[in-house]
Amino acid sequence: MYAILDIESTGGKYNEEGIIEIAVHRFDGHEVVDTFISLVNPEREVQPYVAKLTGINSRMLKTAPKFHEVAKRIVEITEGAVLVAHNAQFDYRILRTEFRRLGYDFQRKTLCTVDLSKRLLPDAESHSLGKLVRSLGIPVSDRHxxxxxxxxxxxxxxxxxxxDTDKTIVKDLVRAETLGELSPRQLDIVEEMPQETGVYYLHNRDGDIIYIGKSKNIKRKVNQHFTNGSKWARNLQKETRRVTFEKTGSELAALLKEYEEIKKNTPPYNTKKAYNGFSYGVYAYKDPNGFLALKAERANGQLKRLSSFGSLKATKSFLKQLAEQHDLTKKKSPNEHNAKIKGLLKKYSTQNRDIVLTDKGRKIGERSVFLIKNGCLEGYGFVDLNHQINNIHILESLITPMKGDAHTTHIIESYLRKEKTLKIVELKQ
Structure with missing residues (x-):
């Protein structure tokens, strides 16, 4: 017996969300034998982005039943059934959180259709619910x-x-009742984590670092480690006794710091990756008519690199995007066209340049800075004042040294393509 479940929540801080709508269809493998659908008064505000996405606002929920009024019905319709949901980890956590507030330990086995579809439909372009059902021709109404x-x-x-003709996959993916739920120790660890960008470190009982990761939301990422059901994750959960973190504010700082510290510490649970820098790039060449032309090529040390890539497909895709966004046709004069290309080189390339990149800091008024000399990363740090950036001697004393290589160049240029960096400062010679 299965209970097909979907929950809409208020959004907000982790483990402080409330349910605003729930739908459960009890399914015996052949047909639906019972259904429960209801709005729920969460007794807390619905976040604006949730209201916009779902169309459900706090005003609509004032007369809806509160969770304690529908809890018994939820217990009954899911009794003896496996909860099935798309991203079941989320729905199960929200449901258990609501029951925990009532002092009730709600436990069910869960089955995630994201996991199942990845195994049975591996060639799908996306495994998100909307895109997946659309690609399969499954009609859907009232999305979200x-x-x-x-x-x-x-x-x-x-x-x-x-x-799933042999049924082994379904058996493998049915999770234990408490999977997706944290132990008291893990709950304490997650509670101490910030919902901010940075690098985090999982330690074993001896204090050794066994895993290093980065995230734009450390709390959410650590929670995912503790609720993941893979064999690798379960082993990591057993060994983890403590989690520490460092805020970086900037996602670029987190990416670089993670790479540098994995190299230095070689934690056993980090996948051994071959960091080969980049294999392809977009390069500028002058054609016989004096126009600068951009080409996607395998990297071999050419000059005038616009940006670096790990695959030819990604290189060509970015080149096409540039041509469309900046109208890189040869209808204008060579000078005007070439000025546009040179502007793009300044925007995206670090090759042979002495520059400082600035990004958001760890707090208001602070900025992260990344020092690049002759195209190579020298280190990063945090500043509060403009003169700390403009005075190279002060800047060099503030930064934490990092040994730049082809991979750090690739990280930085990939980040520049996202156009998230606040400013590029040319160093005065």
Whole structure:
């Protein structure tokens, strides 16, 4: 027996969310035998982005039943059933949190259609619910409402059950009752984590670092480590006794710091990756008519690199994007056209340049800075005042040295393509 579930929540701080709508379809493997759908008064504010996404606002929920009024019905319709949801970890956590507030230990086995679809539909372009059902021709209405998404999940689940002819995958993916739920020690660890950008470190009982990661939301990422059901994650969970972190404010700082510290510490749970820098790039050449032309090529030390890439496909995709966004046709004069290309080189390239990149800091008024000399990263740090950036001697004393290489160049140029960096400062010679 299965209980196909979808929950819409208020959003907000982790483990402080409330349910605003729930839909459950009890499914015996052949047909739906019971259904429960209801708005729920969460007794807390609905976040604006949730209201915009779902169309459900706090005013609509004032007369809706509170969770304690629907809790018994939820227990009954899910009794003896496996909870099935798209991203079941989220729905199960929210549901258990609500029951915990009532002093009730709600436990069910769970099955995630994201996991199942990845195994049975590995060639799907996306495994998000909306894109996946659309690609399969499954009709869906009331997207981002509990019943609309629950019915879409039900139809998807029926298709996946039919594809799972030997039934071994379903058995493998049914999780233990407490999976997705944290132990008291893990709850304490997660509670101490910030919902901010930075690098985090998982330690074993001896204090040794066994895993290093980075995230734009450290709390959420650490929680995911503790609720992941893979064999690798379960082993990591067993060994982890403490988690420490360092805020970076900047995502670029987190990316570089993670790379540098994994190299130095070689934690056993970090996948051994071959960091080969970059294999391809967009390069500028002058054609016979005096126009600078951009080409996607394998990297071999050419000059006038616009940006670096790990694959030819990504290189060509970016080149096409540039041509469309900046109208890189040869209709204008060579001088005007070439000025545009040189402007793009300054915007995206670090090759042979002495520059400082500035990004957001760890707090208001602070900025992170990245010193690059002759195209190579020298280090990063944090500043509060402009003169600390403009005075190279002060800047060099403030930064934490980092040994730049082809991979750090690739990280930085990839970040520049996202156009998140606040400013590029040319160093005065």
């Amino acid at each position: 409402r509990a019943n609309g998404d629950a019915l879409a999940t039900l139809k998807l689940f029926q298709l996946l059950l039919a594809k």
